[in-house]
Amino acid sequence: MLLDFEQPIAALEGKLQEMQKLAAESDVDVTEAVVALEAKINSLKKETYANLTRWQRVQLSRHPERPYTLDYIAGMTDKFVELHGDRTVADDKAMVGGFAELDGMPVMLIGQQKGRNTKQRQFRNFGMPNPEGYRKALRLMKLAEKFNRPIITLIDTPGAFPGLEAEERGQGEAIARNLKEMFMLKVPVICVVIGEGASGGALGIAIGDRVLMLENTWYSVISPESCSSILWRSWDYKEQAAEALKLTATDMQKAGLVDGIIQEPLGGAHTNSEQMIATLKQTLINTLKELAALPVDELISQRIDKFSAMGVVVE
Structure with a gap:
């Protein structure tokens, strides 16, 4: 492509x-x-x-040949054991996760998974989780906490599934509960935007001690197309919307919303998947060693302070 x-x-x-x-x-x-x-x-x-313009980086983030969550898991870890189901409704195929070893360190990996062809995309619901996906993610986080395993989340979604049935099963409540619970997890949490980071669908697994973004990814409350359709009643202004949203990794770091940017191979992650996977693996190993040195109380306190300091309050 x-x-x-x-x-x-x-x-x-x-x-x-x-x-x-x-x-x-x-x-x-x-x-x-x-x-x-x-x-x-x-x-x-x-x-x-x-x-690159902001819209061009959005295009790169959606490239169908970019590594997805399961590609990173297969390339970075050993002994991955996928866990299924939220123990209430179903097993959401758009959200995957399980225990694995990262350079010999036991970790819990959770992330959104897209598909590469039409059949896979339908099976994975285009990477848009239902409420049971977020409840599965929380169940796995609590399991990791129980066994004192660090948590790594890989974010790549165009948003939480907006269907009527998802709202009926409590989409907003499921995401909100994840936000609340992730603040208080007693283990290190690292979140990485590996593709698209759209709205609450991304935020539902993005409360962490370190939030990182790959170079050609985006993270925003709304996609450029949706923003364009609301403001201009047309998708034709998506490029202007992308500029206005300031949604790239550089923008997010300048705004203090993410902690770091992980460089991609020249041309994007899809041009050299092996190099990209190796780079992310090393970054995660270094970050986990850094977080492991912090006491639990300090870990939670810093996590809460970091997110509480975001934004501006005017009275």
Whole structure:
């Protein structure tokens, strides 16, 4: 899948392939030309991805080839045991989680899971959890707390499922309860936005001691398209909406809403999934070691203070 702003890069890469094919099929020496073109492509890539608009980063966050939660779990951990069900209604396939070992450390991993094709997307409900998904997540967090295991959540959702049946089963209550309970968890909690971080659907598993974002992700109360449809009665203004929402990782860090940004490979996480997974793994290991040094009372106190300090109150 090629995005609009990647077309000039793709055109040069096409020329490079033609040049390399010519060199392979004939005795013509094009070494200097190949080297020069490779340098030009690399320079264009750096310039392009360093100056992406907010909407372009939203597009990258949705790239269908980006690693999803289960990809990170498979690549980062050993002995993953997936746990199912909220013990009340059902097992929400849009929310996955279970115990695993991260570099030998037992942890609980929880995250939203999207699908790569139509069948998988329907099975995972496009990464939009129902109330039972958030209740399953809370059940697993409480289980982790019981066995003194750190919790890692991976956030990637266009929002909680907005269907009538989800509201009837208490979507708002389920998310609100997660917010309340996550503040008081007696184990370290690390939250990472790995793709889309939309509204309460993301926030429902995003109260942590450290909240991190991958470089080309977004985190906002509403998506650019929905914002555009409300303000302009049309999706045509989604790019302006993205600019106004200030939803990128850089924006979130400047606003003090997240604690750090994890760099992606040049071109996005999907261009080198193995490198991205290795980078996230090392970041998590380092952060867990840092949090493990804090007493439980201080951990909870800092977590509450951090979120309480967000926003501005005018009387």
